Amino acid sequence: MIIRREGVTLQNITDILPNFNFKGDLIDCREFGSGHINKTYIATYKKDDGANQSYVIQQLNDTVFKNIDRLMDNVFAVTSHIRKHIKEYGGDPDRETLHYIKTTDGKKFYKDSQGRYYRAYIFVKDSISFDSVDNAEIFKSSGEAFGKFQRLLADFDADTLYETIPDFHNTKWRYDNEFIPAVENNLSGRRDTCLEEIEFVKAREKDTGVLVDLIKSGDLPLRVTHNDTKLNNVMFDADTKRCVCVIDLDTVMPGLALYDFGDSIRFGANTAVEDEPDLNKVSLNLEYFKAYAEGFLGEAGTALNQCEIDNLAFAAKMMTFECGMRFLTDYLNGDTYFKTDYPEHNLVRARDQFKLVADMEAKMPQMKQIIKDITQ
Helix, strand or coil: CCCCCCCCCHHHHHHHHHHECCCCEEEEEEECCCCCCCEEEEEEEECCCCCEEEEEEEEECCCCCCCHHHHHHHHHHHHHHHHHHHHHCCCCHHHHCCCEECECCCCCCEECCCCCEEEEEECCCCEECCCCCCCHHHHHHHHHHHHHHHHHCCCCCHHHCCCCCCCCCCHHHHHHHHHHHHHHHCCCCCHHHCHHHHHHHHCCHHHHHHHHHHHHCCCCCCEEECCCCCHHHEEEECCCCCEEEECCCCCCEEECHHHHHHHHHHHHCECCCCCCCCHHHCCECHHHHHHHHHHHHHHHHHHCCHHHHHCHHHHHHHHHHHHHHHHHHHHHHCCCCCCCCCCCHHHHHHHHHHHHHHHHHHHHHHHHHHHHHHHC
16 A cells, blocks of 8 residues: 555667576566566566466566565575475475565676666466455465465564565554654644544553563564555465465565454454445454354464464454554644545545454454364
């Protein structure tokens, strides 16, 4: 939802391609995908054996990501680790994780004369993606994908990763350093239009420190986290519709497995879209919650400790609350971060998230029981 920096032209991209170790002769290149951050293209080459091979090329947004070098260190380290484990169990590493391609001079990305950054990886063959959760089985499969992501990286030292966006899911920090100043400064002059929403957030201040305190106490371990677990960041097999691999690793960094689980539920188990103005349509779909939890825990369960398992349901509420607080903060600041389509858009989004939080609070005993039933 961040406004994307202006990208380069298709002709510029074809000039960039020779700088990567692609195999074969170029036969097609076109813009690809619908991402808001990076500009993406797909190039298809005919190899010497006559088969086609497609590669994804992205112009990276260095306005959002300040240190491209460290970011690419992250994604190469994580994908290399996953590939190693996939090979150990006889899987297909070119389908089950992203395979990044280095430049002709052995670097992890290419920087052109205009200071623009590019990276490339092999397109996951015979795969598709979905933009919305249309049934419980698809959502369960996405849970399997992110659960497997956790399992394959359980022995990776998360402290070695660069923190791409500092304090990204530090809800306490966001409350103290972003939300409260936004309320006090009232830069947009809108404070009187959202007093009820402000009080909703303030009434839950104590919740903001729960996960952070469990990290400090050592009860919750830092793990490699994806931090953008929406459905279209999972590739599915085109025929079976089962998960193949997780993509879009720009926000991979140290965090909690709970963050990824919670944000998936926030996005996928809401009975309404994120900016639904009719709050009567907004609620937690317990069937979808159960399906995702079954998929996630079925793959990651043995990699998680008991404290993580015990806080999965709470994390779903916390990530939803944090997102709503961020929308409200941006509304108070005059819509400087999230892209909006109309003046009240961020307030509508915040109300949607807060309605979902309230429904989760009412259903918390059922959510916890579902987790307990799965893990017993």
